[in-house]
Amino acid sequence: MRKNEYAIVDIETTGGNASGSRITEICIIIHDGIKVIDRWETLVNPQKEIPLPIFALTGINNGMVAGAPIFDDIAEKVLELLEGRIFVAHNVNFDHSFVKHELEHAGLKWTTRKLCTVRAARKVRPGLPSYSLGNLCRTLDIPLTRAHRAGGDADATAILLSRLLLWDEAGEIAKMIKRNSHDQNLPPNLPQSEFEQLPEKPGVYYFYNQVGKVVYVGKAKNIKKRVAQHFSGHKITSQRQNFMRDIHSISHEICGTEFMALLLECCEIRKLWPLHNRALKKFEPKFGLYHYQARSGYKYLGIGKLAKGQTCVEHFFSLHQGVNLLLSLAGEFGIDHRFCHYGTLDAGEFIIKKDTADLPDVKQHNAKVEEALDYLADSRLSFGIVDKGRSGEEHSCIWVENGHFYGMGYMPSDVGITEAIELKDYVTPYHSNRYIMQLITGYAEKYPGRVLRAEVPVEE
Secondary structure, eight states: OOTTOEEEEEEEESSSOTTTOOEEEEEEEEEOSSSEEEEEEEEOBOSSOOOHHHHHHHOOOHHHHHTSOBHHHHHHHHHHHHTTSEEEETTHHHHHHHHHHHHHHTTOOOOOOEEEHHHHHHHHSTTOSOOSHHHHHHHHTOOOOSTTSHHHHHHHHHHHHHHHHHHOTTOHHHHHTSTTOOGGGSOTTSOHHHHHTOOSSSEEEEEEOTTSOEEEEEEESSHHHHHHHHHHOOOOOHHHHHHHHHOOEEEEEEOSSHHHHHHHHHHHHHHHOOTTOOTGGGOOOOEEEEEEEOTTSOEEEEEEEOOTTOOOSEEESSHHHHHHHHHHHHHHHTOOGGGEEEEEEOTTOOOOOSOOTTOOOHHHHHHHHHHHHHHHHHTOOOEEEEEEOSSTTEEEEEEEETTEEEEEEEEETTOOOSSGGGGGGGEEEOOOOHHHHHHHHHHHHHOGGGEEEOSSOOOO
16 A cells, blocks of 8 residues: 555546446546645447447546447556555546456456545535535635646545645645545535434435435434444435435434334325335325215216326225225125126226116115225224334334324323323324334234224214
């Protein structure tokens, strides 16, 4: 290892992620901690078309790189310049991901310590209006010629590094480049202080973009550990790079248990609909059980697609779930299948069967339908779940009313509960959905000792 030597790197590429794009230009500047001691720059043939938006940004076109070496031809030279030196770049994880991917593609193994000049500038010169390279150069009076070209940006980054090393009286950069430092894994725009203050407790965490909008909500048994896992991966997809680039701030809310955190996460995603949350968005019911009375006087039951503002008896995530329930109800209560529809009609739309032979008595038939609907209503229980709180002075509590999630919250541990419905006074109301109720029902079945059931039905 060459002590205190830095390889300052800037690249231009055909796109925004290393897995699907290639390098078109690279510049490597060697810095000994005081001054520049070597410099190397070349165009690179990416072996693919350069998109017009990239050409408009960099000025590099297909003709310019046609006679340039492909990366495999310069891989040994790149490795020679990088080996044993600290890899430096403005938003280091972007450049590092491309170079590492290209070297691996050429069959070369390489590991290094990294230094991000965005993060270093935030630590050494806090409070500046912007930490983009162009704005830093304007604020700090650093010459920047040939912006968005590898050589021009690398030259400016080298001057920036020289000044940061000179100004760094607190030794922040030395801390950042230690091998056990997690600093370089953090998103470039996220202050390390916000990560460090995260608790190692169950709860929910929120990632915010530059304008303070929530772009991701997550839950964890250990908030700090889970957040760190987001930043420690080595994926090089555009989705991950956009995700990391979007994170400018973090907040959190401690919960009593991981299950409370899971419920809060579900509610917050449904309310905020963050850009980068994808997994839970698919857990939205798409079908419903409907009932209506035709002009003939007969009552019908049917499974149909949900529509906004349409009320239904039950919600389902799949047509299969709805059909199974309707089949079960028809069999148990003896409902004529001609008055049940098992298709995928739009909400509220049903087909009257043309087969009218031997129809049942209207009153008897309708009584069976009402009996089935009453059975569904009676099966919607009211109960509470009491569990660990955020401290020894409280318990967490969840309240389900008539089969629907009503809310959750915390109550003092010295409060005596005589009836389950008293828990309702300590919860914050949230919107219910079928997925949340599936979670709660499963949890109640797994931990029956934590459940308090209402003795009588709760009035709406």
